[in-house]
Amino acid sequence: xxxxxxxxxxxxxxxxxxxxGQLQREATRALIIKSAIPVFAEHGPxxxxxxxxxxxxxxxxxxxxxxxxxxRDLLEAAMSTLSDEVIxxxxxxxxxxxxxxxxxxxxxxxxxxxxxxxxxxxxxLESVSGVGTLAVERARxxxxxxxxxxxLGVKDIELAQAVAFGVMVxxxxxxxxxxxxxxxxxxVVRAILRGLGVAKPxxxxxxxxxxxLEETPDVEKL
Amino acid sequence: xxxxxxxxxxxxxxxxxxxxGQLQREATRALIIKSAIPVFAEHGPxxxxxxxxxxxxxxxxxxxxxxxxxxRDLLEAAMSTLSDEVIxxxxxxxxxxxxxxxxxxxxxxxxxxxxxxxxxxxxxLESVSGVGTLAVERARxxxxxxxxxxxLGVKDIELAQAVAFGVMVxxxxxxxxxxxxxxxxxxVVRAILRGLGVAKPxxxxxxxxxxxLEETPDVEKL
Amino acid sequence: xxxxxxxxxxxxxxxxxxxxGQLQREATRALIIKSAIPVFAEHGPxxxxxxxxxxxxxxxxxxxxxxxxxxRDLLEAAMSTLSDEVIxxxxxxxxxxxxxxxxxxxxxxxxxxxxxxxxxxxxxLESVSGVGTLAVERARxxxxxxxxxxxLGVKDIELAQAVAFGVMVxxxxxxxxxxxxxxxxxxVVRAILRGLGVAKPxxxxxxxxxxxLEETPDVEKL
Amino acid sequence: xxxxxxxxxxxxxxxxxxxxGQLQREATRALIIKSAIPVFAEHGPxxxxxxxxxxxxxxxxxxxxxxxxxxRDLLEAAMSTLSDEVIxxxxxxxxxxxxxxxxxxxxxxxxxxxxxxxxxxxxxLESVSGVGTLAVERARxxxxxxxxxxxLGVKDIELAQAVAFGVMVxxxxxxxxxxxxxxxxxxVVRAILRGLGVAKPxxxxxxxxxxxLEETPDVEKL
DNA sequence: AATGAATGAGGGTTCATTCAT
DNA sequence: AATGAATGAACCCTCATTCAT
Numbered sequence: 001x002x003x004x005x006x007x008x009x010x011x012x013x014x015x016x017x018x019x020x021g022q023l024q025r026e027a028t029r030a031l032i033i034k035s036a037i038p039v040f041a042e043h044g045p046x047x048x049x050x051x052x053x054x055x056x057x058x059x060x061x062x063x064x065x066x067x068x069x070x071x072r073d074l075l076e077a078a079m080s081t082l083s084d085e086v087i088x089x090x091x092x093x094x095x096x097x098x099x100x101x102x103x104x105x106x107x108x109x110x111x112x113x114x115x116x117x118x119x120x121x122x123x124x125l126e127s128v129s130g131v132g133t134l135a136v137e138r139a140r141x142x143x144x145x146x147x148x149x150x151x152l153g154v155k156d157i158e159l160a161q162a163v164a165f166g167v168m169v170x171x172x173x174x175x176x177x178x179x180x181x182x183x184x185x186x187x188v189v190r191a192i193l194r195g196l197g198v199a200k201p202x203x204x205x206x207x208x209x210x211x212x213l214e215e216t217p218d219v220e221k222l
Numbered sequence: 223x224x225x226x227x228x229x230x231x232x233x234x235x236x237x238x239x240x241x242x243g244q245l246q247r248e249a250t251r252a253l254i255i256k257s258a259i260p261v262f263a264e265h266g267p268x269x270x271x272x273x274x275x276x277x278x279x280x281x282x283x284x285x286x287x288x289x290x291x292x293x294r295d296l297l298e299a300a301m302s303t304l305s306d307e308v309i310x311x312x313x314x315x316x317x318x319x320x321x322x323x324x325x326x327x328x329x330x331x332x333x334x335x336x337x338x339x340x341x342x343x344x345x346x347l348e349s350v351s352g353v354g355t356l357a358v359e360r361a362r363x364x365x366x367x368x369x370x371x372x373x374l375g376v377k378d379i380e381l382a383q384a385v386a387f388g389v390m391v392x393x394x395x396x397x398x399x400x401x402x403x404x405x406x407x408x409x410v411v412r413a414i415l416r417g418l419g420v421a422k423p424x425x426x427x428x429x430x431x432x433x434x435l436e437e438t439p440d441v442e443k444l
Numbered sequence: 445x446x447x448x449x450x451x452x453x454x455x456x457x458x459x460x461x462x463x464x465g466q467l468q469r470e471a472t473r474a475l476i477i478k479s480a481i482p483v484f485a486e487h488g489p490x491x492x493x494x495x496x497x498x499x500x501x502x503x504x505x506x507x508x509x510x511x512x513x514x515x516r517d518l519l520e521a522a523m524s525t526l527s528d529e530v531i532x533x534x535x536x537x538x539x540x541x542x543x544x545x546x547x548x549x550x551x552x553x554x555x556x557x558x559x560x561x562x563x564x565x566x567x568x569l570e571s572v573s574g575v576g577t578l579a580v581e582r583a584r585x586x587x588x589x590x591x592x593x594x595x596l597g598v599k600d601i602e603l604a605q606a607v608a609f610g611v612m613v614x615x616x617x618x619x620x621x622x623x624x625x626x627x628x629x630x631x632v633v634r635a636i637l638r639g640l641g642v643a644k645p646x647x648x649x650x651x652x653x654x655x656x657l658e659e660t661p662d663v664e665k666l
Numbered sequence: 667x668x669x670x671x672x673x674x675x676x677x678x679x680x681x682x683x684x685x686x687g688q689l690q691r692e693a694t695r696a697l698i699i700k701s702a703i704p705v706f707a708e709h710g711p712x713x714x715x716x717x718x719x720x721x722x723x724x725x726x727x728x729x730x731x732x733x734x735x736x737x738r739d740l741l742e743a744a745m746s747t748l749s750d751e752v753i754x755x756x757x758x759x760x761x762x763x764x765x766x767x768x769x770x771x772x773x774x775x776x777x778x779x780x781x782x783x784x785x786x787x788x789x790x791l792e793s794v795s796g797v798g799t800l801a802v803e804r805a806r807x808x809x810x811x812x813x814x815x816x817x818l819g820v821k822d823i824e825l826a827q828a829v830a831f832g833v834m835v836x837x838x839x840x841x842x843x844x845x846x847x848x849x850x851x852x853x854v855v856r857a858i859l860r861g862l863g864v865a866k867p868x869x870x871x872x873x874x875x876x877x878x879l880e881e882t883p884d885v886e887k888l
Numbered sequence: 889a890a891t892g893a894a895t896g897a898g899g900g901t902t903c904a905t906t907c908a909t
Numbered sequence: 910a911a912t913g914a915a916t917g918a919a920c921c922c923t924c925a926t927t928c929a930t
Contacts, residue, residue: 024893045351049920060895065922129351154413158396159406163413166392170384184381191376191385195417246910271903282912287905468914493899504916509901573795598857603850606836607857614832618824628825635820635829639861690889715924726891731926 029067032057033077040078041123047071075128082121086114086135093212100145101198105189105206107142108168111135112185113211115172125172139164146196153197163195182211251289254279255299262300263345269293301356304343308336308357315434322367323420327411327428329364330390333357334407335433337394347394361386368418375419385417404433473511476501477521484522485567491515519572526565530558530579537656544589545642549633549650551586552612555579556629557655559616569616583608590640597641607639626655695733698723699743706744707789713737741794748787752780752801759878766811767864771855771872773808774834777801778851779877781838791838805830812862819863829861848877 035056039048050071054064068074090110094103115122143160146152154160171177171188180187186207193203257278261270272293276286290296312332316325337344347356365382368374376382393399393410402409408429415425479500483492494515498508512518534554538547559566587604590596598604615621615632624631630651637647701722705714716737720730734740756776760769781788809826812818820826837843837854846853852873859869 028893050922051920061922062896062924063894066893153416154409156398156406156409158398159393159409159413162392162396162410163389163417166388166390167385167417168388169392170388171381174380174384176378176380184378187376187378187381188384191381191417191419194375194419195385195389195413197413197416250910272905273903283905283914284907284912285910288910293904472914494901495899505901506903506916507914510914513901597860598853600842600850600853602840602842603837603853603857606840606854607833607861610832610834610836611829611861612832614828614835615825618828620822620824628822631820631822631825632828635825635861635863638819638863639829639833639857641857641860694889716926717924727893727926728891728928729889732889737925 028059028063029077032059032064032067032074033081036074036078037082037120037124040075041120041127043127045127078124079128082124083135086111086121087138089114089212090135090138097209099206100142100149101151101193101202101206102209104139104142104146104164105193106209106211107135107139108164108189108192109182109185109207109211112168112172112188113182116177116181116185122172122177125169136165143196146198151198151202154195160196164192167192167195247289250281250285251299254281254286254289254296255303258296258300259304259346260342262297263342263349265349297350300346301350304346305356308333308343309360311336311434312357312360319431321428322364322371323373323415323424323428324431326361326364326368326386327415328431328433329357329361330386330411330414331404331407331429331433334390334394334410335404338399338403338407344394344399358387365418368420373420373424376417382418386414389414389417472503472507473521476503476508476511476518477525480518480522481526481564481568484519485564485571487571489571489573522568523572526568527579530555530565531582533558533656534579534582541653543650544586544593545595545637545646545650546653548583548586548590548608549637550653550655551579551583552608552633552636553626553629553651553655556612556616556632557626560621560625560629566616566621580609587640590642595642595646598639604640608636611636611639694725694729695743698725698730698733699740699747702740703744703748703790704786706741707786707793709793744790745794748790749801752777752787753804755780755878756801756804763875765872766808766815767817767859767868767872768875770805770808770812770830771859772875772877773801773805774830774855774858775848775851775873775877778834778838778854779848782843782847782851788838788843802831809862812864817864817868820861826862830858833858833861 032053035058036053039052039056043052048071050061050064053071053074054061057064068077090107093110094106097103097106115125140157140161143152143164144157147154147157147160152160154163167188171184171191176184190203190207193206198206254275257280258275261274261278265274270293272283272286275293275296276283279286290299312329315332316328319325319328337347362379362383365374365386366379369376369379369382374382376385389410393406393413398406412425412429415428420428476497479502480497483496483500487496492515494505494508497515497518498505501508512521534551537554538550541547541550559569584601584605587596587608588601591598591601591604596604598607611632615628615635620628634647634651637650642650698719701724702719705718705722709718714737716727716730719737719740720727723730734743756773759776760772763769763772781791806823806827809818809830810823813820813823813826818826820829833854837850837857842850856869856873859872864872
């Protein structure tokens, strides 16, 4: 009898459900993030509360906590998601460029365009302070490369970053950001390159790349 | 009835008790603001709560509400107080300068110095997001004047501001801000002027003004 | 003017209200404890929740937290209050006794009586596990003294305590505790003394003290 | 419809799958109980939650509920399992004894030994309040028999139980329980027998039985 | 049977604000 | 004016339980 019991011990196989669960989990996670972005975007300086996300995603509080222990975690996931989107828009456009300044300038122009044309993305940027990280890691590399190549007047990488990100962030905050279109984007990036101490002819060359075709702004998103 | 009350104090006789009361009020108000500044500065991203201010000032909750209906009001008062301090440091130093660029540059250098040397002021700037406004109104005037005089490459006042404030704010956030001293301040302001499209010789001239004697940093303040 | 302001600085006197507050605080604290005792008593093994205490005391949740950060703290306060009551009933009765065994026996009999006659106290003891501490510290001293005087067969203080408290606690849990009156109390204490290895004649002597007049059981308390 | 289902299995034919299922059920149930014991033991005063059991057993929540509608049921099953273990250790050792006092004393000594030497069992006893019942039913019979035979001074079965279980439980709680070994067990049981009013020579006789060979304490179990 | 994602009621805690003194 | 106890709405978080697969 002992033996029989032993033989009958539970199998602990990977259950059918386990596989399904993986997909389900991914989907729910994505749903929560997706619904959270407008919540972050709409909220001003006052931080949204768990209930806001829960309502937006149409899931229960319990489910929310199953995925994101803190709203901070959700914010990071949302930023990461948006960041991926931006990068996806930028990478192919600059892939073939050998000039780091041109890569930098083109990336910045696309970023500016996205921030001004995509209401959701723009609102998100405005609401969430500390935007820095959104597509920053990429820019850092180009800045460094340009500096190493002796193309910048600025000799300090931190200051270079302050110029690039500071001007971009503040320019996006200004009311004019809503109206100037790509042309203003060029002005902003020109100011950045000037601030970095790039020689004038190089500035114009870096700004000469055509931008990829504009997607139509999806107004309904917000 | 509202009118009646208004009409009832036509003589503007200042009663003795009233006068004392005014001073008392002023003093208590100042006390609360003064004690609040380190509270704002010490707090990171999490907002301080009424109790923090109450404890710091050593007054009762009731008294607090007598003076500041919301903590927002207190924050504004604190910013205004600090702003006044900064302006007081800047105004005499630039009073005699006729060149708006030199005024701008010198003011920015003093501001930078204060933010890096005065731990309390610096911490306050870091903690309170959107501090931009601290001594901003003055800068706007100088920027406009310089632009009107054709001294800037940038033609859009909003972009000019984005350059000036964006670079300054982000440069102050960088770790390097803690170590570079006045020399880094010059670099930062040079980047700003370049970003604004000021001609090179004018930049150097604008940066040539000697700064007033440095106060010794008051480390104990924080 | 500076001087005037200085003179007007707030006085920070001990305010009238501060004194009142002390009394008020004491009263509210006592109220919460008092109302909590039946709550603990009525609850079986399931722990009462903050809301129970709040309702019982008729104060707001906020007030509760003003006084007791955790329900554990409240429990301790309640035990301490009851403990004081018991001790107050015991101390005068045994004050004149020189024999530690008689003190011990008399104290135990009064404790037993209180636990069986006072429904609130009894119910509290039953509900709250780990009653130990209620009037224990006193007993420990008498036990030690008796042991030092060579009056106990048991040579280990921890075992002596186990006998005294174990028998008492379990005897109070038995259904018979509700009916036997003082006579059963004598039996219980006799078993304890026997268990401690006290010589037979000493046991009877120790049990011979008359108990103070019984208060009428206050049935309405529960 | 319910009736129909019931009526549908009249032949009591044990289908092959059913037989397997029975064993499987038994095994899973045993697995959950087995894994639950350390969980109960490790947890202090705070009650373990379903998730703890689920993780420990490596089964899903759904499966858990298939076997135990409430954690209370699981606790009872665990107590019953341990109880069986203890009884299994005691029964053969006392089977041949005719003296109820000797049976009682020997059983108590084995119980004490198990509680002090088996870390898991001991921890379980400490954690789970009101464990009294673990091997109690057996003791009750011996107590009653001894009382009927006029061997006890105590005339009240409830009080007899209070003495036996109260002293045992409290003696096991004391720190000394961890060090005294079998010798302390004898002291504890002696105190119990004294408390029950057993005559001295009978006490020593009842304690004279040799204990079965000690299993080596299985330290790794906890 | 077994699985585990989803649920939501239950309970905990904070804190801006009021108000009697 | 100043005081500080009291308030309760607003949030936070856990966990027993369900149920589609």
